[in-house]
Amino acid sequence: MLRAVLRAVRSPAAAALLLAGACHAAAPADGAAGYSHAIQLSVSKDSGLAALRLPQQVYLGSRSAALDDLRVFDRKGAAVPFALLAPPVQTRTTVTDLPVRIFPLKSAAGTAADAAGTRLDIRTDGSGRLLSVASSAASPAAAARETLSHLILEIDGAQDARGVARPVSALRFELPPGTPSYSAQLWLETSNDLQHWEPSCAAELSWLSNADAETLSNSRMALQPTHFRYARISWRSGTPLEFARIVAESASTAEAAPPLDTLLLQPSVAKNGDLVYRSSIAIPAERIGMAFGAANAVFPVTLGIYEPVPSRHRRHQPEWRFVPVLNTTFYRISQQGVERMSGDAAIAETHTDTWVAKAQQASAQQPALRVSWTPSTLLLLANGNGPYQLKFGRAGVQKAALQPSQIAPGFSADELRALPQAHADLSTADAAPGAPSAPAAASTESGATGRTMVLWAVLLAGIALLAYFVRTLLRQMNGSQQPK
Numbered sequence: 001m002l003r004a005v006l007r008a009v010r011s012p013a014a015a016a017l018l019l020a021g022a023c024h025a026a027a028p029a030d031g032a033a034g035y036s037h038a039i040q041l042s043v044s045k046d047s048g049l050a051a052l053r054l055p056q057q058v059y060l061g062s063r064s065a066a067l068d069d070l071r072v073f074d075r076k077g078a079a080v081p082f083a084l085l086a087p088p089v090q091t092r093t094t095v096t097d098l099p100v101r102i103f104p105l106k107s108a109a110g111t112a113a114d115a116a117g118t119r120l121d122i123r124t125d126g127s128g129r130l131l132s133v134a135s136s137a138a139s140p141a142a143a144a145r146e147t148l149s150h151l152i153l154e155i156d157g158a159q160d161a162r163g164v165a166r167p168v169s170a171l172r173f174e175l176p177p178g179t180p181s182y183s184a185q186l187w188l189e190t191s192n193d194l195q196h197w198e199p200s201c202a203a204e205l206s207w208l209s210n211a212d213a214e215t216l217s218n219s220r221m222a223l224q225p226t227h228f229r230y231a232r233i234s235w236r237s238g239t240p241l242e243f244a245r246i247v248a249e250s251a252s253t254a255e256a257a258p259p260l261d262t263l264l265l266q267p268s269v270a271k272n273g274d275l276v277y278r279s280s281i282a283i284p285a286e287r288i289g290m291a292f293g294a295a296n297a298v299f300p301v302t303l304g305i306y307e308p309v310p311s312r313h314r315r316h317q318p319e320w321r322f323v324p325v326l327n328t329t330f331y332r333i334s335q336q337g338v339e340r341m342s343g344d345a346a347i348a349e350t351h352t353d354t355w356v357a358k359a360q361q362a363s364a365q366q367p368a369l370r371v372s373w374t375p376s377t378l379l380l381l382a383n384g385n386g387p388y389q390l391k392f393g394r395a396g397v398q399k400a401a402l403q404p405s406q407i408a409p410g411f412s413a414d415e416l417r418a419l420p421q422a423h424a425d426l427s428t429a430d431a432a433p434g435a436p437s438a439p440a441a442a443s444t445e446s447g448a449t450g451r452t453m454v455l456w457a458v459l460l461a462g463i464a465l466l467a468y469f470v471r472t473l474l475r476q477m478n479g480s481q482q483p484k
Helices: 002-008 012-026 054-060 112-117 138-146 412-417 438-481
Strands: 037-044 051-054 071-073 082-085 091-109 119-122 130-135 146-155 168-174 182-189 198-209 214-219 220-227 230-237 244-254 259-265 267-269 275-278 286-291 297-309 318-336 340-341 345-351 354-359 370-375 377-381 387-393 424-425
Touching: 037 054, 054 259, 054 387, 082 424, 091 130, 091 168, 130 146, 146 244, 182 220, 198 220, 286 297, 286 318, 354 370
Parallel strands: none
Antiparallel strands: 037 387, 037 424, 051 377, 071 387, 082 377, 091 146, 091 244, 119 130, 146 230, 168 220, 168 244, 182 198, 182 230, 198 214, 259 370, 267 275, 275 354, 286 345, 286 370, 297 318, 297 354, 318 340
Protein backbone atom coordinates (compact mmCIF):
# COMPACT_ATOMS: atom_id res chain seq x y z
CA MET A 1 0.00 0.00 0.00
CA LEU A 2 2.89 2.36 0.78
CA ARG A 3 4.39 1.81 -2.70
CA ALA A 4 1.07 2.73 -4.31
CA VAL A 5 0.94 5.88 -2.28
CA LEU A 6 4.56 6.74 -3.21
CA ARG A 7 3.76 6.30 -6.90
CA ALA A 8 0.73 8.56 -6.49
CA VAL A 9 2.74 11.36 -4.93
CA ARG A 10 5.61 11.73 -7.39
CA SER A 11 4.74 15.40 -7.78
CA PRO A 12 4.18 17.83 -4.87
CA ALA A 13 0.90 19.04 -6.36
CA ALA A 14 -0.55 15.52 -6.55
CA ALA A 15 0.59 14.79 -3.01
CA ALA A 16 -1.00 17.98 -1.68
CA LEU A 17 -4.25 17.24 -3.48
CA LEU A 18 -4.33 13.69 -2.13
CA LEU A 19 -3.64 14.86 1.42
CA ALA A 20 -6.34 17.58 1.26
CA GLY A 21 -8.90 15.16 -0.16
CA ALA A 22 -8.16 12.57 2.52
CA CYS A 23 -8.47 15.16 5.29
CA HIS A 24 -11.78 16.34 3.87
CA ALA A 25 -13.10 12.76 3.81
CA ALA A 26 -11.91 12.09 7.34
CA ALA A 27 -13.57 15.19 8.83
CA PRO A 28 -17.08 15.58 7.41
CA ALA A 29 -18.66 19.02 7.58
CA ASP A 30 -20.93 19.58 10.60
CA GLY A 31 -23.74 21.34 8.76
CA ALA A 32 -27.50 21.07 9.06
CA ALA A 33 -27.58 18.07 6.72
CA GLY A 34 -26.80 14.50 7.67
CA TYR A 35 -29.05 14.17 10.73
CA SER A 36 -31.77 11.55 10.67
CA HIS A 37 -34.22 13.35 12.99
CA ALA A 38 -35.46 16.93 13.33
CA ILE A 39 -37.96 18.64 15.63
CA GLN A 40 -39.21 22.16 14.98
CA LEU A 41 -38.98 24.55 17.96
CA SER A 42 -40.93 27.76 18.51
CA VAL A 43 -39.75 30.43 20.95
CA SER A 44 -41.50 33.57 22.13
CA LYS A 45 -40.22 36.67 20.31
CA ASP A 46 -39.38 38.53 23.51
CA SER A 47 -37.38 35.63 24.98
CA GLY A 48 -33.62 35.77 24.72
CA LEU A 49 -33.36 32.46 26.53
CA ALA A 50 -35.77 29.53 26.42
CA ALA A 51 -35.82 26.09 27.98
CA LEU A 52 -37.08 22.76 26.68
CA ARG A 53 -37.46 19.47 28.50
CA LEU A 54 -35.97 17.05 26.00
CA PRO A 55 -38.71 14.90 24.44
CA GLN A 56 -38.49 11.14 24.49
CA GLN A 57 -37.92 11.13 20.72
CA VAL A 58 -34.50 12.73 21.24
CA TYR A 59 -33.30 9.85 23.42
CA LEU A 60 -34.71 7.28 21.01
CA GLY A 61 -33.07 8.76 17.93
CA SER A 62 -29.71 9.95 19.27
CA ARG A 63 -26.62 7.93 18.37
CA SER A 64 -24.52 9.12 21.32
CA ALA A 65 -24.67 8.13 24.99
CA ALA A 66 -23.84 11.73 25.95
CA LEU A 67 -26.18 13.28 23.33
CA ASP A 68 -23.15 14.61 21.45
CA ASP A 69 -25.10 14.63 18.17
CA LEU A 70 -27.62 17.25 19.32
CA ARG A 71 -27.62 20.43 17.25
CA VAL A 72 -29.88 23.48 17.00
CA PHE A 73 -30.16 25.41 13.72
CA ASP A 74 -32.18 28.48 12.78
CA ARG A 75 -34.27 28.83 9.63
CA LYS A 76 -31.17 29.89 7.64
CA GLY A 77 -29.21 26.80 8.68
CA ALA A 78 -26.88 28.64 11.07
CA ALA A 79 -25.90 26.89 14.29
CA VAL A 80 -27.57 28.26 17.44
CA PRO A 81 -25.77 28.12 20.82
CA PHE A 82 -27.35 25.76 23.35
CA ALA A 83 -26.54 23.93 26.56
CA LEU A 84 -27.82 20.84 28.37
CA LEU A 85 -28.82 21.23 31.99
CA ALA A 86 -29.61 18.46 34.45
CA PRO A 87 -32.92 19.40 36.10
CA PRO A 88 -32.18 20.47 39.68
CA VAL A 89 -33.81 18.75 42.63
CA GLN A 90 -36.58 21.01 43.84
CA THR A 91 -37.54 21.47 47.47
CA ARG A 92 -41.11 21.44 48.69
CA THR A 93 -42.12 23.05 51.98
CA THR A 94 -45.17 21.75 53.84
CA VAL A 95 -46.68 23.71 56.73
CA THR A 96 -48.57 21.74 59.38
CA ASP A 97 -50.84 23.48 61.88
CA LEU A 98 -50.44 22.29 65.46
CA PRO A 99 -53.22 23.15 67.95
CA VAL A 100 -52.24 25.14 71.01
CA ARG A 101 -53.87 24.94 74.42
CA ILE A 102 -53.97 28.30 76.24
CA PHE A 103 -53.72 28.72 80.02
CA PRO A 104 -54.16 32.35 81.24
CA LEU A 105 -51.93 33.34 84.13
CA LYS A 106 -52.96 36.20 86.41
CA SER A 107 -50.98 38.32 88.85
CA ALA A 108 -51.68 41.27 91.12
CA ALA A 109 -51.93 44.63 89.42
CA GLY A 110 -48.57 46.33 89.13
CA THR A 111 -46.61 43.08 89.61
CA ALA A 112 -46.70 41.79 86.04
CA ALA A 113 -42.93 42.16 85.75
CA ASP A 114 -42.46 39.81 88.69
CA ALA A 115 -45.03 37.24 87.61
CA ALA A 116 -42.37 35.09 85.97
CA GLY A 117 -40.85 34.48 89.37
CA THR A 118 -44.18 33.76 91.05
CA ARG A 119 -44.68 30.23 92.32
CA LEU A 120 -47.04 28.37 90.02
CA ASP A 121 -49.49 25.60 90.82
CA ILE A 122 -49.18 23.23 87.85
CA ARG A 123 -51.27 20.11 87.42
CA THR A 124 -50.36 17.54 84.74
CA ASP A 125 -51.32 13.99 83.88
CA GLY A 126 -48.95 11.05 83.55
CA SER A 127 -47.90 12.04 80.00
CA GLY A 128 -47.01 15.61 80.99
CA ARG A 129 -50.18 17.08 79.48
CA LEU A 130 -51.21 20.24 81.28
CA LEU A 131 -54.46 20.19 83.24
CA SER A 132 -54.28 23.61 84.88
CA VAL A 133 -51.83 26.42 85.62
CA ALA A 134 -52.39 29.06 88.31
CA SER A 135 -50.27 31.41 90.40
CA SER A 136 -50.31 31.17 94.20
CA ALA A 137 -51.68 34.45 95.54
CA ALA A 138 -50.27 35.82 98.81
CA SER A 139 -53.76 36.50 100.22
CA PRO A 140 -57.42 36.44 99.14
CA ALA A 141 -57.37 40.25 98.96
CA ALA A 142 -54.41 40.12 96.55
CA ALA A 143 -56.17 37.47 94.46
CA ALA A 144 -59.08 39.84 93.95
CA ARG A 145 -56.74 42.40 92.41
CA GLU A 146 -55.13 39.94 89.96
CA THR A 147 -55.33 40.64 86.22
CA LEU A 148 -54.05 38.81 83.15
CA SER A 149 -50.26 39.00 82.88
CA HIS A 150 -49.08 35.92 80.97
CA LEU A 151 -50.28 33.13 78.72
CA ILE A 152 -48.91 29.62 79.16
CA LEU A 153 -49.12 27.63 75.93
CA GLU A 154 -48.90 23.88 75.39
CA ILE A 155 -48.21 22.68 71.84
CA ASP A 156 -50.36 19.63 71.02
CA GLY A 157 -48.98 17.24 68.44
CA ALA A 158 -45.42 18.33 69.11
CA GLN A 159 -44.32 14.86 67.92
CA ASP A 160 -45.14 13.09 64.68
CA ALA A 161 -46.20 9.46 64.24
CA ARG A 162 -42.58 8.29 64.50
CA GLY A 163 -42.10 10.07 67.83
CA VAL A 164 -39.87 12.77 66.29
CA ALA A 165 -40.32 16.27 67.71
CA ARG A 166 -41.81 18.79 65.31
CA PRO A 167 -40.03 22.15 65.10
CA VAL A 168 -42.26 25.19 65.57
CA SER A 169 -41.53 27.97 63.09
CA ALA A 170 -44.33 30.46 63.85
CA LEU A 171 -47.32 31.25 66.06
CA ARG A 172 -50.54 32.60 64.58
CA PHE A 173 -52.95 34.62 66.74
CA GLU A 174 -56.71 35.27 66.43
CA LEU A 175 -58.58 38.03 68.24
CA PRO A 176 -61.65 37.25 70.35
CA PRO A 177 -65.02 38.21 68.82
CA GLY A 178 -65.94 41.84 69.23
CA THR A 179 -62.35 43.09 69.18
CA PRO A 180 -61.88 44.81 65.81
CA SER A 181 -58.59 46.57 66.55
CA TYR A 182 -55.65 45.69 68.74
CA SER A 183 -51.89 46.23 68.91
CA ALA A 184 -49.24 45.01 71.30
CA GLN A 185 -45.63 43.90 71.56
CA LEU A 186 -45.30 40.30 72.73
CA TRP A 187 -42.33 38.47 74.25
CA LEU A 188 -42.01 34.69 73.85
CA GLU A 189 -40.14 32.21 76.07
CA THR A 190 -39.98 28.44 75.54
CA SER A 191 -39.54 25.42 77.78
CA ASN A 192 -39.81 21.64 77.77
CA ASP A 193 -40.33 21.11 81.51
CA LEU A 194 -42.12 24.28 82.75
CA GLN A 195 -39.13 24.93 85.01
CA HIS A 196 -36.40 26.29 82.76
CA TRP A 197 -37.39 29.01 80.30
CA GLU A 198 -35.36 30.24 77.34
CA PRO A 199 -35.99 33.61 75.66
CA SER A 200 -37.01 33.09 72.04
CA CYS A 201 -38.23 36.22 70.21
CA ALA A 202 -40.39 39.35 70.30
CA ALA A 203 -42.98 40.50 67.77
CA GLU A 204 -45.30 43.43 67.08
CA LEU A 205 -48.90 42.29 66.50
CA SER A 206 -51.57 44.61 65.16
CA TRP A 207 -55.12 44.55 63.79
CA LEU A 208 -56.55 47.69 62.20
CA SER A 209 -60.17 47.91 60.96
CA ASN A 210 -61.85 50.65 58.93
CA ALA A 211 -65.45 51.75 58.57
CA ASP A 212 -66.10 49.10 55.91
CA ALA A 213 -65.14 46.32 58.32
CA GLU A 214 -61.96 45.63 56.37
CA THR A 215 -59.06 44.55 58.55
CA LEU A 216 -55.35 44.99 57.99
CA SER A 217 -53.50 42.66 60.33
CA ASN A 218 -50.09 41.43 61.32
CA SER A 219 -51.06 38.38 63.33
CA ARG A 220 -48.07 36.09 62.94
CA MET A 221 -45.02 35.71 65.16
CA ALA A 222 -42.17 34.12 63.17
CA LEU A 223 -39.33 32.43 65.01
CA GLN A 224 -36.34 30.28 64.28
CA PRO A 225 -37.56 26.66 63.95
CA THR A 226 -37.28 25.34 67.51
CA HIS A 227 -38.31 22.17 69.32
CA PHE A 228 -40.33 22.97 72.43
CA ARG A 229 -43.52 21.83 74.12
CA TYR A 230 -44.44 24.80 76.29
CA ALA A 231 -44.30 28.56 75.72
CA ARG A 232 -44.86 31.63 77.85
CA ILE A 233 -46.12 34.92 76.40
CA SER A 234 -45.78 38.26 78.17
CA TRP A 235 -46.52 41.84 77.08
CA ARG A 236 -43.86 44.50 76.64
CA SER A 237 -46.42 47.03 75.49
CA GLY A 238 -50.18 47.05 74.99
CA THR A 239 -52.99 45.64 77.07
CA PRO A 240 -52.78 41.93 77.93
CA LEU A 241 -55.45 40.00 76.03
CA GLU A 242 -56.62 36.39 76.09
CA PHE A 243 -56.60 35.47 72.41
CA ALA A 244 -59.47 33.43 71.01
CA ARG A 245 -57.12 30.98 69.30
CA ILE A 246 -53.39 30.45 68.83
CA VAL A 247 -52.03 28.04 66.22
CA ALA A 248 -48.43 26.80 65.97
CA GLU A 249 -46.96 26.29 62.50
CA SER A 250 -44.46 23.52 61.82
CA ALA A 251 -42.71 23.77 58.45
CA SER A 252 -40.96 20.73 56.93
CA THR A 253 -38.89 20.74 53.76
CA ALA A 254 -38.57 17.72 51.49
CA GLU A 255 -36.80 17.19 48.18
CA ALA A 256 -39.02 16.64 45.14
CA ALA A 257 -37.31 14.78 42.32
CA PRO A 258 -38.09 15.93 38.75
CA PRO A 259 -40.54 13.76 36.79
CA LEU A 260 -39.24 10.75 34.91
CA ASP A 261 -39.78 9.59 31.33
CA THR A 262 -40.71 5.93 30.90
CA LEU A 263 -40.28 3.56 27.96
CA LEU A 264 -41.78 0.06 27.66
CA LEU A 265 -39.56 -2.39 25.73
CA GLN A 266 -40.87 -5.62 24.25
CA PRO A 267 -38.68 -8.76 24.43
CA SER A 268 -37.25 -11.12 21.88
CA VAL A 269 -35.95 -14.57 22.77
CA ALA A 270 -32.27 -15.35 22.17
CA LYS A 271 -30.96 -18.79 21.21
CA ASN A 272 -29.94 -19.55 24.78
CA GLY A 273 -33.40 -18.63 26.10
CA ASP A 274 -32.50 -15.18 27.46
CA LEU A 275 -34.89 -12.31 26.90
CA VAL A 276 -33.33 -9.48 24.88
CA TYR A 277 -34.69 -5.92 24.90
CA ARG A 278 -33.54 -3.44 22.28
CA SER A 279 -33.13 0.07 23.70
CA SER A 280 -31.24 3.25 22.84
CA ILE A 281 -27.69 4.03 23.92
CA ALA A 282 -28.71 7.62 24.76
CA ILE A 283 -31.18 6.65 27.52
CA PRO A 284 -29.62 7.15 31.00
CA ALA A 285 -31.66 4.45 32.76
CA GLU A 286 -32.20 5.21 36.47
CA ARG A 287 -35.08 2.89 37.35
CA ILE A 288 -36.11 -0.42 35.87
CA GLY A 289 -39.14 -2.67 36.24
CA MET A 290 -41.26 -5.27 34.45
CA ALA A 291 -44.85 -5.28 33.22
CA PHE A 292 -46.73 -8.59 33.09
CA GLY A 293 -49.67 -9.45 30.88
CA ALA A 294 -50.75 -12.39 33.05
CA ALA A 295 -52.76 -11.87 36.24
CA ASN A 296 -50.41 -13.95 38.44
CA ALA A 297 -46.71 -14.08 37.70
CA VAL A 298 -43.48 -14.37 39.66
CA PHE A 299 -40.24 -13.81 37.75
CA PRO A 300 -36.88 -14.14 39.56
CA VAL A 301 -34.42 -12.60 37.14
CA THR A 302 -30.95 -11.16 36.69
CA LEU A 303 -30.93 -8.09 34.45
CA GLY A 304 -27.72 -6.92 32.87
CA ILE A 305 -25.83 -5.89 29.77
CA TYR A 306 -23.06 -7.29 27.61
CA GLU A 307 -19.72 -5.49 27.43
CA PRO A 308 -16.95 -6.21 24.90
CA VAL A 309 -13.70 -7.70 26.15
CA PRO A 310 -10.76 -6.70 23.91
CA SER A 311 -9.01 -9.67 22.34
CA ARG A 312 -5.25 -10.07 22.63
CA HIS A 313 -5.05 -10.62 18.90
CA ARG A 314 -6.01 -7.70 16.71
CA ARG A 315 -7.48 -9.85 13.96
CA HIS A 316 -9.81 -11.70 16.31
CA GLN A 317 -13.31 -10.43 17.02
CA PRO A 318 -13.81 -8.99 20.56
CA GLU A 319 -15.34 -11.29 23.13
CA TRP A 320 -18.39 -10.37 25.22
CA ARG A 321 -19.07 -10.74 28.92
CA PHE A 322 -22.35 -10.42 30.82
CA VAL A 323 -22.38 -7.68 33.47
CA PRO A 324 -25.28 -8.01 35.94
CA VAL A 325 -27.01 -4.76 36.90
CA LEU A 326 -29.95 -5.97 39.00
CA ASN A 327 -30.82 -9.27 40.69
CA THR A 328 -34.38 -9.32 42.00
CA THR A 329 -37.85 -10.83 41.68
CA PHE A 330 -40.60 -9.04 39.79
CA TYR A 331 -44.17 -10.15 40.43
CA ARG A 332 -47.84 -9.51 39.93
CA ILE A 333 -50.21 -11.39 42.23
CA SER A 334 -53.98 -11.06 42.68
CA GLN A 335 -55.21 -12.27 46.07
CA GLN A 336 -58.87 -12.00 47.06
CA GLY A 337 -59.47 -9.02 44.84
CA VAL A 338 -56.32 -7.21 45.94
CA GLU A 339 -53.50 -6.92 43.41
CA ARG A 340 -49.87 -6.74 44.50
CA MET A 341 -47.23 -5.60 42.06
CA SER A 342 -43.50 -5.10 42.33
CA GLY A 343 -42.31 -1.53 41.93
CA ASP A 344 -39.48 -0.25 39.80
CA ALA A 345 -35.99 -0.71 41.25
CA ALA A 346 -33.41 2.09 41.36
CA ILE A 347 -30.13 1.37 39.58
CA ALA A 348 -26.94 3.26 38.83
CA GLU A 349 -27.24 5.33 35.66
CA THR A 350 -26.73 2.89 32.78
CA HIS A 351 -26.42 3.46 29.03
CA THR A 352 -26.95 0.46 26.76
CA ASP A 353 -28.64 -0.40 23.51
CA THR A 354 -29.45 -3.94 24.66
CA TRP A 355 -30.84 -5.23 27.95
CA VAL A 356 -30.62 -8.93 28.75
CA ALA A 357 -32.84 -10.76 31.24
CA LYS A 358 -31.62 -14.13 32.52
CA ALA A 359 -34.42 -16.00 34.27
CA GLN A 360 -33.25 -17.81 37.41
CA GLN A 361 -35.66 -20.67 36.70
CA ALA A 362 -37.45 -22.00 33.64
CA SER A 363 -40.43 -19.78 32.89
CA ALA A 364 -42.78 -19.12 30.01
CA GLN A 365 -43.17 -15.50 31.08
CA GLN A 366 -42.03 -12.83 28.63
CA PRO A 367 -42.73 -9.57 30.45
CA ALA A 368 -42.06 -6.16 28.96
CA LEU A 369 -39.18 -4.15 30.39
CA ARG A 370 -39.95 -0.70 31.81
CA VAL A 371 -37.04 1.77 31.73
CA SER A 372 -37.25 5.22 33.36
CA TRP A 373 -34.87 8.18 33.28
CA THR A 374 -34.69 11.90 34.04
CA PRO A 375 -34.63 13.94 30.81
CA SER A 376 -32.25 16.87 30.58
CA THR A 377 -33.29 20.45 29.89
CA LEU A 378 -32.15 22.22 26.72
CA LEU A 379 -31.21 25.89 27.18
CA LEU A 380 -31.58 27.72 23.87
CA LEU A 381 -30.19 31.17 23.03
CA ALA A 382 -32.82 32.62 20.70
CA ASN A 383 -31.16 34.94 18.18
CA GLY A 384 -34.29 36.09 16.37
CA ASN A 385 -34.01 33.85 13.29
CA GLY A 386 -36.68 31.38 14.34
CA PRO A 387 -38.30 29.00 13.98
CA TYR A 388 -35.52 26.67 15.01
CA GLN A 389 -34.80 23.03 14.40
CA LEU A 390 -33.47 20.56 16.94
CA LYS A 391 -31.56 17.92 15.00
CA PHE A 392 -30.07 14.63 16.16
CA GLY A 393 -29.26 11.15 14.96
CA ARG A 394 -25.78 11.26 13.48
CA ALA A 395 -22.76 9.14 14.37
CA GLY A 396 -19.19 10.34 14.68
CA VAL A 397 -19.77 14.03 15.46
CA GLN A 398 -18.20 16.03 18.24
CA LYS A 399 -20.07 17.54 21.17
CA ALA A 400 -21.47 21.00 20.45
CA ALA A 401 -23.31 21.79 23.70
CA LEU A 402 -21.85 24.58 25.81
CA GLN A 403 -21.85 24.86 29.58
CA PRO A 404 -25.00 26.37 31.16
CA SER A 405 -22.87 29.20 32.58
CA GLN A 406 -21.79 30.08 29.02
CA ILE A 407 -25.38 30.31 27.78
CA ALA A 408 -26.93 31.95 30.85
CA PRO A 409 -24.12 33.73 32.73
CA GLY A 410 -25.18 35.04 36.12
CA PHE A 411 -28.56 33.26 36.12
CA SER A 412 -29.53 31.61 39.40
CA ALA A 413 -31.16 28.19 39.65
CA ASP A 414 -34.54 29.81 40.35
CA GLU A 415 -34.20 32.05 37.29
CA LEU A 416 -33.33 29.07 35.10
CA ARG A 417 -36.40 27.21 36.35
CA ALA A 418 -38.54 30.26 35.53
CA LEU A 419 -37.36 30.56 31.89
CA PRO A 420 -40.11 30.51 29.24
CA GLN A 421 -40.60 27.13 27.65
CA ALA A 422 -39.94 26.49 23.98
CA HIS A 423 -42.66 24.64 22.10
CA ALA A 424 -41.62 21.43 20.34
CA ASP A 425 -43.75 20.36 17.40
CA LEU A 426 -43.37 16.61 17.68
CA SER A 427 -45.49 16.08 14.56
CA THR A 428 -42.54 17.36 12.52
CA ALA A 429 -40.16 14.77 13.97
CA ASP A 430 -39.19 11.78 11.88
CA ALA A 431 -40.36 8.45 13.23
CA ALA A 432 -37.76 7.37 15.76
CA PRO A 433 -37.55 3.63 16.40
CA GLY A 434 -37.20 2.29 19.91
CA ALA A 435 -33.65 1.26 19.07
CA PRO A 436 -31.42 1.13 16.02
CA SER A 437 -31.94 -2.06 14.09
CA ALA A 438 -29.18 -4.55 13.38
CA PRO A 439 -28.54 -3.23 9.85
CA ALA A 440 -28.27 0.31 11.21
CA ALA A 441 -25.79 -0.82 13.83
CA ALA A 442 -23.85 -2.68 11.18
CA SER A 443 -23.76 0.35 8.92
CA THR A 444 -22.53 2.45 11.83
CA GLU A 445 -19.75 -0.05 12.49
CA SER A 446 -18.80 -0.18 8.79
CA GLY A 447 -18.79 3.63 8.72
CA ALA A 448 -16.42 3.71 11.66
CA THR A 449 -14.19 1.14 9.95
CA GLY A 450 -14.19 3.24 6.78
CA ARG A 451 -13.19 6.35 8.67
CA THR A 452 -10.37 4.41 10.32
CA MET A 453 -9.05 3.33 6.90
CA VAL A 454 -9.23 6.93 5.69
CA LEU A 455 -7.24 8.12 8.67
CA TRP A 456 -4.57 5.47 8.03
CA ALA A 457 -4.42 6.60 4.41
CA VAL A 458 -3.97 10.21 5.52
CA LEU A 459 -1.15 9.19 7.84
CA LEU A 460 0.64 7.16 5.17
CA ALA A 461 0.19 9.92 2.61
CA GLY A 462 1.72 12.41 5.03
CA ILE A 463 4.71 10.13 5.64
CA ALA A 464 5.17 9.60 1.90
CA LEU A 465 4.95 13.32 1.21
CA LEU A 466 7.53 14.06 3.90
CA ALA A 467 9.87 11.40 2.47
CA TYR A 468 9.49 12.88 -1.01
CA PHE A 469 10.40 16.37 0.19
CA VAL A 470 13.41 15.06 2.14
CA ARG A 471 14.62 13.10 -0.88
CA THR A 472 14.26 16.14 -3.17
CA LEU A 473 16.10 18.34 -0.68
CA LEU A 474 18.97 15.87 -0.37
CA ARG A 475 19.35 15.69 -4.16
CA GLN A 476 19.51 19.46 -4.37
CA MET A 477 22.12 19.61 -1.62
CA ASN A 478 24.27 16.91 -3.26
CA GLY A 479 24.06 18.70 -6.61
CA SER A 480 25.19 22.00 -5.10
CA GLN A 481 28.19 20.40 -3.40
CA GLN A 482 29.64 18.88 -6.62
CA PRO A 483 32.68 20.85 -8.08
CA LYS A 484 31.89 22.98 -11.13
